[in-house]
Amino acid sequence: MVMDDNTGAARFLPDRLDLAALRRAAAGCQGCDLFRNATQTVFGEGPAGARFMLVGEEPGDQEDRQGAPFVGPAGRVLDRGLEEAGIERDDVYVTNAVKHFSFTLRGKRRIHQKPTAAEIDACHPWLASELAVVHPKLVVVLGATAARALLGKDFRVTRQRGEPVPLGEALAVATIHPSAVLRATDRDEAYAGFLADLKVAARTA
Structure with missing residues (x-):
């Protein structure tokens, strides 16, 4: 599963593959240009051997500042969904397909910018x-960028969400990114669909 060529992040991978070594090595990653403007690398968090791995798009503004995934508004939606779906937070490893915040400046505000296909591919070795290392039983794929990274460019979350699909030795269930709930015109409806997908993941694992 680990890329061994010399492109993107692959050349920054440590010889020893455990979470602590990966996190230290990722802090110095310059596999694409996103490191130039981001505050820091935001690596995944959670236990090795977690039953669930949740993969989002990229760090947001708060994640970039704090150095941890899913600590902003979308993270609060995710935490609520996990609790209501009966998924224990201690049994979850959370990460993103891209480890640096991609943004454009609008005045003093940093506005989220979707990572490019090249940036997603460059970050894939992490x-x-x-x-x-985590070897999860079930991977929850949060949104189109994570789906592109894990399930290929032809996978469509809108058509295949909530359906368990093979992913290596694990199964994957795709759903919308929790930030999409916050952007939705009808947040209650969007959240209900998001929660239904998490419940499928909980039953499948």
Whole structure:
């Protein structure tokens, strides 16, 4: 699962693959240009051997400042969903397909910018290494960018959400990113669909 070529993040991978070594190595990653403007690398968090791995898109503004995934508004939606779906937070490893915040400046505000396909591919060795080390039973794929990274460019979350699909030795269930709940015109409806998908993940694992 781990890329061994010399492109993107692959050349920054440590010889020893465990979460602590990966996190230290990722802090110095310059596999794409996103490191230039981001505050820091935001690596995944959670226990090795977690039953669930949740993969989002990229760090947001708060994640970039705090250095931890899913600590902003979308993270609060995710925490609520996990609790209501009966998924224990201690049994979850959370990460993103891209480890640096991609943004454009609008005045003093940093506005989220979707990572490019090249940036997703450049960062993939970190995600592949996390999957290999954590070895989850169920991967929850949060949104289109994570789906592109894990399930290929032809996978469509809108058509295939909530359906368990093979992913290596694990199964994957795709759903919308929790930030999409916050952007939705009808947040209650969007959250209900998001929660239904998490419940499928909980039953499948």
